[in-house]
Amino acid sequence: xxxxxxxxxxxxxxxxxxxxxxxxxxxxxxxxxxxxxxxxxxxxxxxxxxxxxxxxxxxxxxxxxxxxxxxxxxxxxxxxxxxxxxxxxxxxxxxxxxxxxxxxxxxxxxxxxxxxxxxxxxxxxxxxxxxxxxxxxxxxxxxxxxxxxxxxxxxxxxxxxxxxxxxxxxxxxxxxxxxxxxxxxxxxxxxxxxxxxxxxxxxxxxxxxxxx
Amino acid sequence: xxxxxxxxxxxxxxxxxxxxxxxxxxxxxxxxxxxxxxxxxxxxxxxxxxxxxxxxxxxxxxxxxxxxxxxxxxxxxxxxxxxxxxxxxxxxxxxxxxxxxxxxxxxxxxxxxxxxxxxxxxxxxxxxxxxxxxxxxxxxxxxxxxxxxxxxxxxxxxxxxxxxxxxxxxxxxxxxxxxxxxxxxxxxxxxxxxxxxxxxxxxxxxxxxxxxxxxxxxxxxxxxxxxxxxxxxxxxxxxxxxxxxxxxxxxxxxxxxxxxxxxxxxxxxxxxxxxxxxxxxxxxxxxxxxxxxxxxxxxxxxxxxxxxxxxxxxxxxxxxxxxxxxxxxxxxxxxxxxxxxxxxxxxxxxxxxxxxxxxxxxxxxxxxxxxxxxxxxxxxxxxxxxxxxxxxxxxxxxxxxxxxxxxxxxxxxxxxxxx
Numbered sequence: 030x031x032x033x034x035x036x037x038x039x040x041x042x043x044x045x046x047x048x049x050x051x052x053x054x055x056x057x058x059x060x061x062x063x064x065x066x067x068x069x070x071x072x073x074x075x076x077x078x079x080x081x082x083x084x085x086x087x088x089x090x091x092x093x094x095x096x097x098x099x100x101x102x103x104x105x106x107x108x109x110x111x112x113x114x115x116x117x118x119x120x121x122x123x124x125x126x127x128x129x130x131x132x133x134x135x136x137x138x139x140x141x142x143x144x145x146x147x148x149x150x151x152x153x154x155x156x157x158x159x160x161x162x163x164x165x166x167x168x169x170x171x172x173x174x175x176x177x178x179x180x181x182x183x184x185x186x187x188x189x190x191x192x193x194x195x196x197x198x199x200x201x202x203x204x205x206x207x208x209x210x211x212x213x214x215x216x217x218x219x220x221x222x223x224x225x226x227x228x229x230x231x232x233x234x235x236x237x238x239x240x241x
Numbered sequence: 242x243x244x245x246x247x248x249x250x251x252x253x254x255x256x257x258x259x260x261x262x263x264x265x266x267x268x269x270x271x272x273x274x275x276x277x278x279x280x281x282x283x284x285x286x287x288x289x290x291x292x293x294x295x296x297x298x299x300x301x302x303x304x305x306x307x308x309x310x311x312x313x314x315x316x317x318x319x320x321x322x323x324x325x326x327x328x329x330x331x332x333x334x335x336x337x338x339x340x341x342x343x344x345x346x347x348x349x350x351x352x353x354x355x356x357x358x359x360x361x362x363x364x365x366x367x368x369x370x371x372x373x374x375x376x377x378x379x380x381x382x383x384x385x386x387x388x389x390x391x392x393x394x395x396x397x398x399x400x401x402x403x404x405x406x407x408x409x410x411x412x413x414x415x416x417x418x419x420x421x422x423x424x425x426x427x428x429x430x431x432x433x434x435x436x437x438x439x440x441x442x443x444x445x446x447x448x449x450x451x452x453x454x455x456x457x458x459x460x461x462x463x464x465x466x467x468x469x470x471x472x473x474x475x476x477x478x479x480x481x482x483x484x485x486x487x488x489x490x491x492x493x494x495x496x497x498x499x500x501x502x503x504x505x506x507x508x509x510x511x512x513x514x515x516x517x518x519x520x521x522x523x524x525x526x527x528x529x530x531x532x533x534x535x536x537x538x539x540x541x542x543x544x545x546x547x548x549x550x551x552x553x554x555x556x557x558x559x560x561x562x563x564x565x566x567x568x569x570x571x572x573x574x575x576x577x578x579x580x581x582x583x584x585x586x587x588x589x590x591x592x593x594x595x596x597x598x599x600x601x602x603x604x605x606x607x608x609x610x611x612x613x614x615x616x617x618x619x620x621x622x623x624x625x626x627x628x629x630x631x632x633x634x635x636x637x638x639x640x641x642x643x644x645x646x647x648x649x650x651x652x653x654x655x656x657x658x659x660x
Contacts, residue, residue, distance in 0.1 A: 042448070046383060047577025053604050089380070090390045095448035102391060143382050143572075156572045158384055179574025182598055224596035 033064050033200045036071040036080030036112075038103075038120075039096055043079040043086030046158075050115045050180030051076040052084050058193050062204040074104040078113055082196035087118025093178035101127070109170030112208050113195035117181070118159070125163055134160045143229040146177060153188050154230050171195070184225055186218040186238035206240045215240065244345030247278035251338045261296050271335030275487045281345050282330075285337055286368040289321065290521070291351035293368055295359040295505060297399055298376030298410075299392060299514070300547055302491045305376060306355040306485070307501070308496035313353060315516040316504055321349035331361045358534035359385060362398035373403040373426070374499045376492070378415035378445045381544035384572040389445035394421065400424055403435075406502040408495065412439035417452040428500060430458040431494040438487055443546030454544075463492045469616060473497040476510045480518035484527030493517060529633070532650060533624060537634045541643055545578045551637065552583050558627035559585055563619065564602070567591035567641025573597035589625055591619035592642040616645055 035056060040049050071077045088096065100123055108114070109124070116124050125134050139160040145152050146165030153166055155177025158216045167174050173192070175181055182189040197204045205211065219237045226235040274281065286293045296306045298422050310322045323336040333354065341347045356364060359382075363605035365373075378392050393415045400407050400419050403426040407417040411432035420428050432440040434456065465468040467482045469490045478497065482489045496517070501508050522528045528539045542548040564587045566573060573594045581602065590598050590609040599612045610626075613619050623634075638646060 035284075042490055045388075046572070046574040048574075050574075050577030050604070053577070055602055067547060073448060090388050091446060091448045094335070139387070141387075145284075156384070158387060158572070179572065180577045183577075218600075221596050221600045221603065221650055223599065228596065229595075239547075 030236075031121055031200050031201065031202045033059055033066045033081050033196050034079060035066060035068045035196065036083040036226040037068065037078060037231065038071050038077075038100070039088070039092070040070060040083055040085070040086070042092035042096060043088040043120060044086050044117065045089050045092070046156075047180055048086035048120075048177040048178060049084070049117055051086075051117070051182040054180055055082060055184035055192055058189055058211075058214065059196065059204070060209070061211040062193065062197075062206065063208050063210070064197070064202060064204065072099065073102070075105060077103060077112060080114075081200040082192065083108065083114035083172075085110050085114065085120035085124065085172075086109055087120055093119050093123070107109045109172055113192065113199055114170055114172040115182070115192065116172055116174045118171075118176065118178040121163060121176055124160060124169055124172065124174055136160050137162050143231075144177065145230050145233040148173065148188065150190070151187055152233060152236050153177065153181065153185045154226055154233070155179065155184065164203075183218075184222050187217060187236050187237075191219070192239050212240070244278050244281050245343055246283065246330070247274055248341060248343055248345050250274075250340065251275060251334075254265045255335075255338060257457075268335065269330055271331030271333070271339055274334040274338055275331050278345070280339060282364075285321075285341070285345070285347050286352055288347070288441070289349055291318065291503070292329040292371030293404075294351060294353040294372045294499065295356050295361060295365065295376070295399060295403075296354065296374045296495075296499070297356040297358050298374075298396065299358055299379040299381045300544065301376040301488060301495070302355045304489060304522075305495045305499070306353060306491040308493060308520060309374075309499045310353050311517045311520050312496065312500045312513045313351065313503060315512050316500075316507060318504075318511065319349045321347050321364075323354050329357045330364060333364070334514070338387075342446040356399075356540065358392055358395055358522045365399050365402035369402050369404050370399070371404055372406045372408065372499065372502055373399050373418070374408040374495055375400065375410065375416055375488055377410050377413045377442070378450050379443055379544060379546045379547070380445050380575075380578075383575065389415065397422055400426070408498045408502060410444075410491065410495065411457045412436070412442065412491075413444040414447045414449070414452060415445055417454070418447065418449075420455075421452075428455075429459075429498055430455045430457045432457040433461045433487070433491065433494075434463075435461075442488055442491065443549065446601050457494075459494040459501070461487075461494050462547060464490045469493060471497060473510065473513075474501055478510060478514045480514050483520050483522040486550055488550055511648045524637070530650075534635060535624065535628075537636060540635060540637045541640065542637055543640060545575045548576070550578045552559065552579065552581055555583050555631055555635070558631040559635060560632050561623070561626060561634040562587050563589045563591065563623045563634075563636045563638075563640035564598055565590070565616070565619070565636065565638040565646065566594040566598045567639045567643075567645060568593040569641035570594050570597075570639050573601075576601040581607060587621045589613075591616055592639065594639075599631060616649055620649065621645065628639040 407426040411430035
């Protein structure tokens with residue numbers, strides 16, 4: 030069985046709002062679907078290209094300054110083209126500045142609140158704490174770029190399943206959506222996430238993850 | 242006479258609030274007083290002959306303030322201070338309402354105040370502290386402060402405004418950066434002798450080449466369980482801390498350095514030691530209370546690092562744990578920065594953010610027996626569980642959950658804490 034490799038860049042520095050929790054959520058989901066999962070630290074383009082999913086989290090101002098040269102050394106054009114991934118907060122800001130065709134962003138009034146955003150037709154709940162004009166959610170190549178920080182995958186099982194499918198496809202494996210362990214885990218996620226949505230989504234309907 | 246109407250109005254508001262919420266409600270009366278008599282704050286603090294002592298920073302300010310106040314009072318000083326629940330601007334106004342006579346005069350020689358790190362910069366613009374003690378910068382309340390660099394900037398304002406003595410943590414690189422700025426005050430340092438232990442206290446990283454740690458004049462030499470040894474200006478002090486954990490030893494070193502600068506040669510080190518040895522914990526920092534005849538330990542967690550440190554310091558074989566995250570945690574994302582490896586189980590999870598807490602715990606394989614946002618249901622269920630065999634029942638909670646639980650249990654005074 031192929032092992033699914035989840036990569037992360039500077040996990041200790043890019044976890045300011047618990048952003049690395051996204052990999053924990055993805056790992057837990059994939060394991061419930063019967064997959065073997067390994068989380069690796071990525072420091073180069075070569076390592077990034079070997080991953081089946083890559084996380085670029087959110088770091089403090091100091092962390093991002095300290096990482097600027099190592100992030101710049103990665104060929105993001107290749108990575109964004111071929112590796113599914115998620116960027117969060119300052120990770121998304123970084124990609125918005127350096128990605129091919131990037132137009133950058135402007136600073137504006139800070140927003141600090143829970144929001145329901147849309148990725149295509151998929152509603153996603155998360156916490157935005159940003160003074161940029163960057164959208165809450167968008168695609169950049171194979172990456173989902175989020176300004177909704179923290180463990181956005183954990184609170185949004187539909188988005189989580191989408192990320193899991195992308196990682197599985199990249200790894201060339203089939204997820205077993207009929208397994209009891211995955212059904213149980215999805216039921217747990219739906220139950221808890223629905224409560225979070227009821228509390229924070231200001232009336233928006235919770236989009237339950239249903240398999241089949 | 243100028244402040245008589247304002248004091249009367251403020252007290253009427255406080256009376257009304259307490260009719261509705263026994264034991265609560267200092268914010269609204271304080272806010273009212275701040276609107277109708279903004280000048281009373283400066284006038285009050287200007288009257289203290291020994292000036293204003295400010296204790297601020299991300300973590301440890303409540304415990305340190307309590308220690309400094311206790312030692313100062315043991316030396317005969319008449320101290321004006323604020324409750325730990327009132328460390329923002331309206332809290333100071335509420336404290337004046339509480340302690341002043343009808344003319345707005347507050348007795349005392351010195352004001353020793355715990356100040357929220359976000360509000361301190363604003364307040365010192367009105368009244369310059371004679372002494373400031375800055376504990377640390379940690380990653381905390383990011384929904385409010387956004388970045389640790391913002392907190393460092395605010396604390397830098399406090400440092401610059403301090404007129405005589407600035408006491409800071411030598412193990413926090415952020416504070417070493419502050420010390421490089423233009424300061425009017427003399428700088429004194431506290432810290433740990435064991436720099437490896439200091440590195441585990443979670444001060445926000447600057448990711449810059451480290452500045453050389455200065456010599457400390459109050460130094461934690463050793464901590465075994467709760468027994469701590471601190472060297473303070475060449476004298477050795479040993480006593481039992483009120484609560485578990487190296488961070489409380491750091492608080493004690495900060496407190497001793499602060500009283501040394503406050504009292505000078507008047508500081509009786511043996512009296513300070515005795516005072517610290519007899520000090521009860523600040524409420525909910527390792528406080529043990531009896532509920533329905535059963536001892537229960539309360540542990541307050543306020544941010545990623547305090548949660549991590551408190552979980553890491555839990556005793557082995559802990560049973561009967563209730564975990565409560567309240568409304569004060571606006572964005573509970575930070576829970577995911579905490580590794581609950583030392584949390585063996587959670588029987589009940591509750592509070593306004595119960596679902597966020599349960600989601601985080603579940604991803605770490607901790608499946609609570611009951612998850613409910615109803616504190617009373619949670620507490621009744623938890624107390625009905627069989628007695629633990631190897632440990633005390635333990636409640637781990639955020640500040641809002643703590644206040645609600647204490648109020649529900651009838652603990653209306655934050656000072657009602659026993660060692």
